[in-house]
Amino acid sequence: MSDKPLVGILMGSDNDYEIMVEAARALKGFGISYEMKVSSAHRSPERTAGYARMARQRGIRALIVGAGAAAHLAGVIAAETPLPVIGVPIDSSALQGLDALLSTVQMPAGIPVATMAIGKAGARNAGIFAVQLLAADDEALASRLSDFKADMAKKVGEKSSTVQERLAADGL
């Protein structure tokens, strides 16, 4: 997306792309410009701190940060910027994302990280949550969020019909 980005999406490794692209998809669905970067809390600390410190003045309004295992990236970024930081724990170790969840959410008083669910649902929700932030002073966007909710509700009804058909097909 070529506009000046409003949201920055960061991830600790390109292995996290398949998960974090869900945040990009959500943002694109609402027409919100974004950028996506790899930066590591541990392997590239200066790059990470530098990015975080410059984000606000570059016009970024929210940061979405995904990481796995001892997922320090969201916290490290939150330490360097007053922008809202949204964390996405990624299931990339033997412990199924429990390590990433606890490392992301259990931040000490003073430095919040807004933590989403582990994995794809969380990445998608991070995008939607960023839209909710931006909709605070944007009625058009708020209206699109309402449409989005109405659309989700409508699809539930359609899925309910699908289930009836499967039940019939199963002779139940």
Added chain:
Amino acid sequence: MSDKPLVGILMGSDNDYEIMVEAARALKGFGISYEMKVSSAHRSPERTAGYARMARQRGIRALIVGAGAAAHLAGVIAAETPLPVIGVPIDSSALQGLDALLSTVQMPAGIPVATMAIGKAGARNAGIFAVQLLAADDEALASRLSDFKADMAKKVGEKSSTVQERLAADGL
């Protein structure tokens, strides 16, 4: 606080007050008006849904929601409003808040809840995160957040001196 509230703080039970008052303290520290209510996802579902549906048009910009055990309150509120919902898991069962954390954070795609740490640190961070949201289009508030960060950093230095003194007192 008597101003028209910008942030709504909800909790599932008045037993949660000691935790959730930390959110109020954080907001007050930044001069942000708020209101605080008890409402239950399970005991007063209509009250809860009604509050959530009206919040945006009443001028509320973010909702902070604390609950323990099978903590459904933040999710139920997020289902009814396009506003950003910030969840605070509360340790009020035998399982030390793990149940509240998972019930709050593991939201399905489409309905994000921005989850904070379990307990007081989380409640305080919920207030600070709400300030970060409001600071997106408020330079004065953004500037106060920067001061807040600088002040935290300064206090770390002071605490380091305290530790030297304790070490000396312990003869180490």
Added chain:
Amino acid sequence: MSDKPLVGILMGSDNDYEIMVEAARALKGFGISYEMKVSSAHRSPERTAGYARMARQRGIRALIVGAGAAAHLAGVIAAETPLPVIGVPIDSSALQGLDALLSTVQMPAGIPVATMAIGKAGARNAGIFAVQLLAADDEALASRLSDFKADMAKKVGEKSSTVQERLAADGL
């Protein structure tokens, strides 16, 4: 099943069908009429509350509710009806159903959800438990439950023979 349903089976997503169909199979095995719907606590809150509020007067006697991750659906339904609500935690996130189990079972005082095991065994047992409820004032049904138990006991003996054969086949 075309009779007026005595049991309502709900699930948060059609992805849960493969699990929840086990409840339908159990009910059908006992000749109990049921209906099956998709409804989401978060994506379609009005549909969900509306269904729950009307269930009793439509003649429903028990509700079986399956959901995964932050599984709020059973609790949200229990908030809206005096009918017994039976919850089935579904393993649909990285955390193997532990999140769904805790979100379903750890309900606050006042709003019970009768929670079954995670996954297919739980869905099947939800159906059987609904039969047990209905058998309270139905001697014929109670008698079929006794036959069902006797049949399970008999099959254990048959399985024991199978194991002898496998042991022999393995030269042990």
Added chain:
Amino acid sequence: MSDKPLVGILMGSDNDYEIMVEAARALKGFGISYEMKVSSAHRSPERTAGYARMARQRGIRALIVGAGAAAHLAGVIAAETPLPVIGVPIDSSALQGLDALLSTVQMPAGIPVATMAIGKAGARNAGIFAVQLLAADDEALASRLSDFKADMAKKVGEKSSTVQERLAADGL
């Protein structure tokens, strides 16, 4: 309560009384007769099986069973009766009731135990759930359940007022 009991409350040890008495209180609040016994799956297996086998013909309509640690009691009773069995995990070991929860809820297909939350909330809900079962064919009881729900909702509003006062008292 001297009436012929409709509900049997069992616990594995008299140490569980403080928890399980909440079930009795809930039942008494709805005017449902009950009896309370200690019986152990492991220390008194015959007594336990005997009680379970006789319960239905003695007029019992539901069984509430509390146990801690490797909480086998509810499952063992469910094996011996077609009555609905409601399990209450009790936090009585080092593992804070997680062992009791998993031992109670993870029943194999065929033998359901309707599991409630760990501890007092769960015991209270077990009583309420038993009332919900009995209300299936008792309109007066169903009406009392509706009143109970309305009363809970009303108390939430009162608690909300309490919180306003505490906030004011704290100068917030």
Added chain:
Amino acid sequence: MSDKPLVGILMGSDNDYEIMVEAARALKGFGISYEMKVSSAHRSPERTAGYARMARQRGIRALIVGAGAAAHLAGVIAAETPLPVIGVPIDSSALQGLDALLSTVQMPAGIPVATMAIGKAGARNAGIFAVQLLAADDEALASRLSDFKADMAKKVGEKSSTVQERLAADGL
């Protein structure tokens, strides 16, 4: 094995055979006679209690019991016999055997179950432990156990050589 069995191996379901056959293999390796049965704590409680009560007078000296999920079988058997009962938790639910482990090991004071590791290693060790029990008054068997230990130690040395070769093959 056609001799009068000294060890009884029980499992809750024939699905557990692949795990529990490891116990049989271990016993056969030491020339100990055994029998293997399926019996369920919940589906066939009388069969289970009956087997347990008769085991000692039939000449059985130890019981090995495997079960998954809410694994009550070992505890239920231990309630009915003074024989040593060795429990094997089986990973057959979404929770990877943690439920079976806690259900087996967290027995209340008075009724021990000697719990082994989850799965095949545990089943194999259950067999070996039964041999250790029988070796208490059998010098020849004790001597075979010593040989078994010596053989394990020797194999470690061989495996160490294998690792050297793999390292060389990997150019390391």
Added chain:
Amino acid sequence: MSDKPLVGILMGSDNDYEIMVEAARALKGFGISYEMKVSSAHRSPERTAGYARMARQRGIRALIVGAGAAAHLAGVIAAETPLPVIGVPIDSSALQGLDALLSTVQMPAGIPVATMAIGKAGARNAGIFAVQLLAADDEALASRLSDFKADMAKKVGEKSSTVQERLAADGL
């Protein structure tokens, strides 16, 4: 107890005495001679290995071993003796004995440790299990075990009466 000991009770630290004395009490209750030692897998490895290697020829028939945290002691002892080793996990770290439980029970194939419940119940059961081992070839002891079981069953009935009285005292 001054007789030549039949059971050795070991613990990793004298801090574990309050737990492990329950094993001694159980053994004394059955008239079984024992000895109790502190030995550490990590602080005194030679002492530990030496004790384990000599135990059988000193006439010891079973070893009861308690340890907390990374509880290696039972496994280390089992490595050095063909005697049955009974492990008692002790809750002495922040993790409530979960670390000790997993360190004790998850032994690799070849070296069983018969694991009991965490804490006092486990220590007591370790003593009883040792009695069960010794009763294999001792009819008098087996008879005392049967009496012990009968006595436990009888006490359950007495506790049930206590509960009636408490219920009456509570006006329930």
Added chain:
Amino acid sequence: MSDKPLVGILMGSDNDYEIMVEAARALKGFGISYEMKVSSAHRSPERTAGYARMARQRGIRALIVGAGAAAHLAGVIAAETPLPVIGVPIDSSALQGLDALLSTVQMPAGIPVATMAIGKAGARNAGIFAVQLLAADDEALASRLSDFKADMAKKVGEKSSTVQERLAADGL
């Protein structure tokens, strides 16, 4: 200790002093000079990075870092220095140190943190481990470590005597 420090002890908050002083005690016991500082990964990121970057050239040979909850401090320091970093998870949240343990130990490939046990035992061991590092090229220190081990072994024998006395005092 006034010598030029060889070991730096850092902690995220002065609340961690009571735990981390154990590391100082261990170092002092071996005559190793150290310094102790408070620095926070999140509240004072520049201070933290600056300290880490300068440590090696100031003559520091190892860093001991304690933190609780989402314990990022050790990882953040390890990102900025080639020195060995020893992490001590601190139990300072509702989750009993499990969050701190996973946040400290689950570091990604490339940036090791040598993690010790949760709490005081871990802090003490961090000090001893630092001594082990320094002893690599210091025969005198290595010799003191051997004495330390011998002394621990000796004390185990003394504790064993204590246990005999307690047993006698308890009439066992």
Added chain:
Amino acid sequence: MSDKPLVGILMGSDNDYEIMVEAARALKGFGISYEMKVSSAHRSPERTAGYARMARQRGIRALIVGAGAAAHLAGVIAAETPLPVIGVPIDSSALQGLDALLSTVQMPAGIPVATMAIGKAGARNAGIFAVQLLAADDEALASRLSDFKADMAKKVGEKSSTVQERLAADGL
């Protein structure tokens, strides 16, 4: 590697080779000589203790030890040598390495094991940590570690470019 080894890599079973070879690769990358052995805490206790006792005088400067399940090997080795012992928990049981992690890291005061992450990342980091130990008195090696860090940081930038390309390829 044919030089006199500076680092010993041990594992409990040759099944652990695929994990532990990562430690060898890391060491080889820095030109550090090493040896690799299989030895078991439980199956070959004498071999294990003997290796540990001789390691320092053979010129070994650090030991890397991997094991799964009830992972006692690192602790048992640490008990026998003043050398720094680096533990790698291996995910080889149903519990996904949580058992190995707790068994390795929760060492009692006096006997540290420097624990790395579960699995391959941990094995690789064990190798790097050993290099960090050896670099304490080796400026050339310290300089290579700095280069290694710089190289990791550079690769992060490259991965960030990869992500841009994937985003473009996905039309996002």
